[in-house]
Amino acid sequence: MLNAKRAELASTPKMDKEIEESHRAEIELARLCAADMMRCGDIDGxxxxxxAVQPWLCTVTEFGSAVLLDLAMALDAKRDPAATDLFGQLSRSPNADVRALAKMMGSVDDAEGFLKL
Structure with missing residues (x-):
């Protein structure tokens, strides 16, 4: 069973820094556009x-984790459950600020649930 799991993991495509770097200009443009949209209240945009750039992002790079944090924050603003998953992944980010914010935001839902009891 363990060997089957290892084979499955080995066959899945890996995101790495090289792929992220090859699309860096597109990712930066998307991040800037998203920031402008958030300022105008266009969370869906x-x-x-x-x-659109999420497939190229990697949670183990500082740049990728920062952009994914932006996505998680936008998803959280819409109360999308996918935000919780992203916050969980980002809680292991190499960037200490991203890691701390992801841990804090991931625990907000737990605190809200406790307060509703």
Missing amino acids: AIKALR
């Missing part, structure tokens, strides 16, 4: 812009 920001989510759409960031999801």
